[in-house]
Amino acid sequence: MPTHIEDKDQLEASSEHEKSSSDVHTPTDEKGIHAEGAWACPPEWAERMRLEYSGNHEGESLPAGSDVDRVIAAVMTFSPKEALAKLEEAIEIHRRDLSFMDTAMERITLLARGPEAAELSYDEWEYLVCKQAGLIFNWSPYPEVRAVTLPYDDVEEPCETLRAYALGMFWCIGCTIVNTFFGPRQPGISIPLSLVQLVLVPMGQFMAWSLPDWGFRFRGTRYTLNPGPWTAKEQLFATIVMSAATQGNQGGLLAMRMPQFFDQKWVGFGFEICLGLANQCMGLGSAGLLRRLTMYPVQAVWPQSLPLLALNRTLVHSDNKREVINGWKMSRWLMFMVSSLVFLVWYWLPNNLFQALQRFDWMVWIKPSNFNLNIVTGAWGGMGFNPISTFDPNYSGNATMMSPFFAQFQQYIMRVVGGIVIMALYYSNYAWGAYMPINSGGTFTNTQQSYNSSIVLNPDNSLNETAYRAYSPPYYSSAALFKTGAEFAWYTITIVYVFIRYYGVISRAVKGAIKTLGRGKSTYDGFDDPHTRMIRKYKEVPEWWFLIVLLLGFMVSVIACEYFPTDTPWWSILAFVGIGYVLLIPWCITESIAATGIGFDTLWHLLPGLWWPGKLIPQLMIVMLGSAFDIQAGAFMQDLKYVQYAHLPPRSIFRGHISSVVISTFFYIIITDWLVTGYNTGTFCDLDDPQKMVCAWPRQTWSNTIFYGVFGTRRMFKLYPILPYCFLIGAVIGLVWALGEIVSPKIRARALKNCSAKTYARLDRWLFNPVANGIGYINPAIALSGMMQWSNQNNLSMATTGIYLAWFFQYYLKRKYTAWWSKYAYLIFAGLSVGITISGLISTLAFSFGAGRGKSVKWWGNSASSNTINWLSYQDKPGGSLMHVANGTYFGVEPQHFP
Structure with a gap:
């Protein structure tokens, strides 16, 4: 973004003054050696940043074991003029980066426009420009990465011992x-x-x-x-x-x-x-x-690696004991231990003592005999459209911190869309789906029984054509058929979209690998x-x-x-x-x-x-x-x-x-x-x-x-016959989406050039902006993966609690209480993983291999769902289907037309 000429002149003058000033905090390399001739961070800036990271602050929190002075020396290396250029570069690099926080993009965009646009004094603006550029280019553009890594390295720290x-x-x-x-x-x-x-x-x-x-x-x-x-x-x-x-x-x-x-x-x-x-x-x-x-590549965050890195530093290093974040003084280690103990105890409630809380089928309990209520809201064999679906964090909350919120949200929305499509297929009896449980991952005969493949096999595991003609083809449930088609489409949509969208990155990587092999390049x-x-x-x-x-x-x-x-x-x-x-x-x-x-x-x-x-x-x-x-x-x-x-x-x-x-x-x-x-x-x-x-x-x-x-x-x-066409459907969607990302800015620019201001304003409001926001926010390869989270009794109830937690931790807390989030969030979920693993091991060894083998707590809370249509559907029983065949009849294709 362009900066006002006055600001640039002031920057140059300020930069010259800072270089000549003797009263400065000279930047150091990672061993504390002064870097000669480099721009030096003013001492008041260093002191301010030190207080922000070690006192009662609202910014970000440093990882455990950090040396705040080394962090400052590693981050604050750009002069204001260099930092402004870096922010403009960051805006271009991360404009379409969904992992880059929208609030951070708004912040650096305002800073790049100058102190007046940011409504800051010039001194305050200079400090923030240098700090933001340093965080992005000397540490990481992503706060979740900064929360678990250091911007410096100790090369002499033992590793391979x-x-x-x-x-x-x-x-x-x-x-x-x-x-x-x-x-x-x-x-x-x-x-x-x-x-x-x-x-x-x-x-x-x-x-x-x-x-x-x-x-x-x-x-x-x-x-x-x-x-x-x-x-x-x-x-x-x-x-x-x-x-x-x-x-x-x-x-x-x-x-x-x-x-x-x-x-x-x-x-x-x-x-x-x-x-x-x-x-x-x-x-x-x-x-x-x-x-x-x-x-x-900096965009390759691998978010699933971050919780382990947070735990690794927490277990080995101590915290800054003076640090107070949003009123909290608790150390990372204590938060991890408390979280582990809480989930270690809580595990037993939904998994052993009150199992109805695991798949909380409260809507089905209203009328257990109502077929449609069971199918739409049931958490066992139904679709799981239930706003309060579980009280077991291991059931749908354990992976909350493994993926960014934008990805989880897109997947959840597409999961809902997929569920609606499956119900439409089911209730219209498309491909005979109404004769089977809606969400089963198994295969069925034309008489609604689970398919027994041994009946149609010869001793050498080849197909016995005579037995096959007398038995049945294997039929898919509506959810299994939909999932299979979506999976076929995902393969081609991902290949086409990603290779076009990331062509430059892939091309450079391939050429670089060839050069490395052929010429000994690094x-x-x-x-x-x-x-x-x-x-x-x-x-x-x-x-x-x-x-x-x-x-x-x-x-x-x-x-x-x-x-x-x-x-x-x-x-x-x-x-x-x-x-x-x-x-x-x-x-x-x-x-x-x-x-x-x-x-x-x-x-x-x-x-x-x-x-x-x-x-x-x-x-x-x-x-x-x-x-x-x-x-x-x-x-x-x-x-x-x-x-x-x-x-x-x-x-x-x-x-x-x-x-x-x-x-x-x-x-x-x-x-x-x-x-x-x-x-x-x-x-x-x-x-x-x-x-x-x-x-x-x-x-x-x-x-x-x-x-x-x-x-x-x-x-x-x-x-x-619809299944092979799914490959084509995916390729077309991937191609159209990728080309849309390339062509839409050009169409918008041409409209701006050729249309009147009034016409363009209408087009921009009702067409260009919605299309640009949709294309910019949605990644079809990521979103479509949510549509495949069906079948095998995998339904929406497994994701609903997870999306609530993802919004709270990955969106709300991350933006509003960034320091608290960066210090504690990963440790809470690490504690969840450790707590439920320990309890799961104890429970399994005790009730499957130990003295409690075959024993369970028998009461309504552990058997509430077993007397419902939803449960029959989960068990792949005929009573869990919408339509039924009479004795001696069948559904599907005629025997003479078996494929």
């Missing part, structure tokens, strides 16, 4: 064992990173207190058992090493091996190791090669994000290291396909790697901005169903290997963002990743083999297993493989 490796590997092995053992259970149990962070602190501090300072020197670096106090970088390094704990391909392997499923006797340890290592290597290699898209080249500047001090991981890891994964996957009797041609690995990369690029962009990404599982079922109809094991191989491109690569990408935000040495993390994924892979395969051969008591993976080890994930994998492999993709498209 022997004790950090020891603790990281200990928890990697332990969590792999626990997560893999309980993976087949419904509900499953897994140990979150936040809980491991909590126990790492006393373990690390104990090692720092007890271990001797024994070590050796190698190539100029000393390696010791005890380098001093336990540090935040060691804590995060150990957590990243532990985060490799994985269940890997357990679902696919159990589907392959268990007699209830495919019963492949040839599957053994060698095949499983090949498959596991291929999956991990391709995921790690893919994540590393996409760093230019997912790690270095991966840091072209990126000036403040946190990227700080990790430049450390040796980077060359692009070719990740390429070797990726190629190693590719070769091992080819060995797994060719050496073992998988019946999977090696060229299919090339095909799915190419397709996976095309999808991974838009996936990682939307995930890094809004924590929104849809898995590729459906596509990995769909394509083999077209390539090899009737062949099940090749399809299962593609499904298992394909998880490298969303599940594994996504996890590694988030770890790489930790590297940037916490300023960890990249090569240290690479070594930690390589060692931990190898160890984790061996252990999850050992535990999976033991579950099949040693633990199996005869009911393992059966639906009536007394310990609830029902293998829900393997069962779903097996069911989908049967559906797409045996029934076949082509048959499904014949039964539901």
